[in-house]
Each structure stands twice: as structure tokens, then as C-alpha cells.
Amino acid sequence: MDNMIFDALSGWEKLQLKLRSLYMKNGYKRYLVSKFEEYDLYANNKDFLLSNRVITFTDTDGKLMALKPDVTLSVIKNNKDSLDKSLKIFYDENVFRISKDSFNFKEINQTGLEYLGQIDDYRIFEVMSLAVESLNEISNSFALNVSDLDVVSAVLDSAMLFGSDRSEMLELIRAKNTHGIEEFCFSRALDKEKTELFKLLSSVRGDVEKNKEKLKKLAVNKQAEKSIESLISIVRLLSEKYGKGKINVDFSLISDTNYYNGITFNGVIEGIPSTVLSGGRYDKLMARLNKKSGAIGFAVYSDLLSKLFDSDEKVGQNVTIIYDDESDIKKVIAKAEELKKQGKAVSVEKYSKTIDTAEVLDLR
């Protein structure tokens, strides 16, 4: 790319282009969405959204519309469901939601990738690899945490925890609140074995090899056993490719089980205090929208990344030409063109107080 054009990009813009290129190299096509969507789509799936507050307006035909807080729901809604075709897309769009950073509505960039179709081990590995590579484009000091909701659900089912008890236990696991889990299990008269399983869910963390024995204990039934084997295999493959210590198993990563199932994952960057990437399998959301295909994807959230990117756009070396009413305008123009041809960024100014470049050419 022309150096001057590349230099004109902000750190965030450069990242967006790198991510686009990464996804396209893997056969994903760009998907464009409009800014507005019918509000009903969000009203019926509020818990899927990062924040259930949505900006709405009434369109000219009286329909209640929303400024999109999310892209995934629109992708699913507008996709023609087919059992022998897949949709492989990525998007790079601005959405409107409450920022994690400021708790006000903001226009936030969300870059993401979705696969709609038959989900198998290869596809899970492919999507998760792209998630890891996305994190690596941001910083090589990252971690990807991986969980499987089916394993968590199996343990909850085996302890017959439903309704508000189930929600409470999920919150305790989410907070890695081991002592809270002990108290909860005691108050519900759950036996030692079940208590240990829940404590494992909250405490197991890190490398699959180190945690193999603990993971096997979580296989409370045949389905959970299968899920654990898949989880170990995927994490192992990813660790071999990207390095041990960067891919962790961690069941405290709990997404809403009304929408997500199976494998879920999130990505963190050292120095950024919140999750920057979030994804997983969401066959359940597909089913809620009456689609028969499976789905897996992830999104990268820009609202927290501004810390990492200085808005230090520089286009070549900067120089200021100062002129006044008595300067020869033809000379000023010629000098400016000459400097630009040398690859410099030229600012022509009348007011010396606005100068912020080291190099100054005075044509007064």
C-alpha cells in the first residue's frame, strides 16, 4: 500500500483492515448491514444483547425501529436457512449501544465473524483459530478462555438445580466464588460429591493437560463426556498452533444458555481490563429465530481498545509555511508543492500561534 495512505490510517483503522484481510484469506465474505432494524427483533431477544437498552424511533410508516445495537441477529434473520449451504461472513459495522466504558449510549465499532451451517469439529477449530489470530493482531500478549456450556448444564442437571437455584449457582461459578458455592450446596443439602463438582467448575483453569484429571471428573454423563473430549481436543490443537499458556479452559465463562450452547470463548489482552472478544456456538438462538442450521461466531469490541491505539496519525514529516498579506502567493504555492513532492506534509498558516511542527519555513 502507498506509504502515505497507510500512514493516514489510525491504529484502529489499521487493525480493522488487518482483520478484514485475515477473514477474507479464510474464505469469509464481507456482509454489509443497514443502520436500522425492526425493534421487535431485539424486544424478543433482549438477553442476547450486551445491554438491553436500545435506541428506538418511529419510522414514517408508524413502525417502531431501532438503531442497531447488534449485527448477529440481523445476519440470522436475513439469511435464507438451508441445510446444505453455509454462510461464511464477517462484518465491520458501527452499532449503537451502551458502552462498557462510559455507561452512556455510544456508536461503537464491532467487527465480527459468523458461520451459519453445519457445525463440526473442523469448523469450531477454524472459527476459534480466527479468534486467536484476531487477538494476536491486537497484541501478542493475549489469552483465549474456552468453556463448554453443555458441561456446565450437565452438572447442574445432575444436581437437579433448576429455576432460581440454577441462576444462583451460575452466578457463583461466573464469579469463581468457591466459598459461596460451598455455602449454597450446604444450604440445599447437596452431597460432598456434587459440591466438589461445582467447586471444580469454578476453579478449573488453564492448560488442558494439567487439568485433564479434573476435567474427566466433570463428565457426569455420556453427553458431558463427549463434550469434554471435544473441548480437550480443540484446546489442545489451538495450544499446539498458538502456544501453551495462551489458550485456557475456564468454566466461569458462562453465556446465556437461552441463546448459547456448547463451546463458548472469550479473549483478553494484557492491559485492557475487560473482555475484547467474545464468541461461541449459538444454535439455540438460531432455533429461536426458526432456523435449522447451527451457528458459531465471535465479535471484537472496539470501545475498550482505544487505550492501545494512539491517535497519532502522521503522514510524512510535517512542516509549516508561514505567510502574511505581503507574501508572494505564487511563491507560497510553489514552495508548498515542492515540499509535498519531497514527501512532506505541509501546513500553510498565517497565524504563528497555531504552529505545532518542528520544521517551519517563514515566507513573510
Place this chain on the structure above:
Amino acid sequence: MLNVALPKGRLGEKVYDMFEKAGYPCPSIKENNRKLIFVNPEKQIRYFWVKPSDVPIYVERGAADIGVAGKDILLEYEPDVYELLDLKMGKCSMAVAAKRDFKDDPQKKLVVATKFSKIAKKYYGTQDREIDIIHLNGSIEIAPILNLTDVIVDIVETGTTLKENDLVVVEKFLPISARLIANKANFNFKSEIIDDITAKLFELTKENK
């Protein structure tokens, strides 16, 4: 460098003593000055004093990797953090209190003064009772005395403050104590030292009744 947010005050000083016993001292913290940040470069740990109700904010936002906050504050502000340990210190209870001669009429709306609106709402939510919550920031005990409210929901430790204001505990409904919390994202990169501190503090909690 591990950043630790400690709550300013008596509890925070006791918590620091535990950290010191756990092998993470920072002697300069005990010097009598108005500094707020203390570093031990050898142990790669940095402590700072913050207002107790601000500890979860520092931790949630990553300015602190770990911190210590009361369960009351965690339940009221609901920060998205890990709660790694009950330090079994700063023990007290969330309670409903009222004037000695208060007689509750379940048919009538109950007016409640509290600093802990969320906790109070949740507690009365389970009772299917119409309540009116008045959020106050301090001296909550005055509210029922001046007939502003019927009851208060507040922290009770020894009960002396209530007694001196002629109030009685109607019900203690939630045990409170100091908790070790951690930033979820930072935990990924500092898990070794955080796990070590948690394990050592856990051993010390066995000495706390």
C-alpha cells in the same frame, strides 16, 4: 506489579496485616503519613488506600488487579469481578431495624430508609410487599425517629448505634464480611501471584473466627 486496592480505615489496616503475614509486606504503609500508594518492588506489589465503596470500581476497571471489599458493597454495586475468598473479617449483618414501639402492619405500604437500595429491594421483593425506599447516604438511624420512614435497612455490628438511638433490630437477614475480589481480565495475566495470595490468605482465615 500487582496492584491491590485496600479499603481505608480500621478494616483495611487489619486486611493489610493479613497480606503482610501472607508474605506480601510493604512496611512503608505503616508510616504515619498521608501517602496513598505504597510499593514493595521486591515482592512486585503495590498497595493503595481507597474509599471502601470505591474498591470494586478500581478492581472492575482494572486499576487494581485485586482488592478487598465488604459483601454489602458487592451486593449493592454488583461489579463484574471474581470473588475469590471470604476473609472472615469485618463481620457484621445487614438488618432491618425500627423504633422500639414500631408495629408493622402488612396491609400498609412500608417506608424504608437505606443506603443499600438494591439490597433492600431484593430483600422485600421476596416478600411480595409494597415498599417505598428512601435512599439516604448517612445517619440512617435518624429516619424512623423523625417518622420519615417506618424502618431502616442498614449494617449492624455490635448494635450499639441502634441502641443509643433507641432502635431495635427487627431481623438480621444477611451476614456480611470482607471479600477478596479480582479483575477478571487481569487475572489471566497475573494468576500465579493471585492464586498464591489467595491460598495464603485462605490459610490465615482459619485463624479468624
